[in-house]
Amino acid sequence: MRYRGDVRVAVPALIVLALLAMLVAGCPEEQTQGEDMVVVPPEDTGVYNEPGTDPGTTSDTEREAVAVVLVDGEIEMPDTLPAGPTTFEVVNNGQMLHNLEIEGQGIEVMLDRDLNPGETGTMEVDLQPGEYVAYCPVGDHRERGMEMALTVTEQAN
Ligand SMILES: [Cu+2]
DSSP states (O other): OHHHHHHHHHHHHHHHHHHHHHHHHHHHHHHHHHHHHHHHHHHHHHHHHHHHHHHHHHHHHHSEEEEEEEETTEEESOSEEESEEEEEEEEEOSSSOBOOEEEETTEEEEOSSOBOTTOEEEEEEEEOSEEEEEEOOSTTTTTTTOEEEEEEEOOOO
16 A cells, blocks of 8 residues: 555656756756857857948048148149049148149149148049149249149059
């Protein structure tokens, strides 16, 4: 009688333990899947950044930047430049009002306004190969030496 009684009690207890074990085992599996999904996004972010960086770098290198320093009686800038879209970054380091005009090959451009001493301005020019002249159009500054020849050469590539 004692054995039968023990078995009848033991079977339901085993079933309950088995159900508890399945429930407990089920929870860790869900948590593990959640952790796996969290690990994926950082990898995607790393890959996503690379394509975004390349276009910006390419567009920056296509446009040449040329520094131009204007002083009283002289223009300081390279006398030879490669053809292509060019940004002239001009600074007036003189004591008088100055501007920069570039003329040649059907192109004639100058800064939107004259630069006071210490001021800076930028001017974008799509340079074609050939001979140009750069000068200051203010007053008689061109005759006083603020003029120089500029040669634009074919791009290497
Ligand atoms: Cu000038």
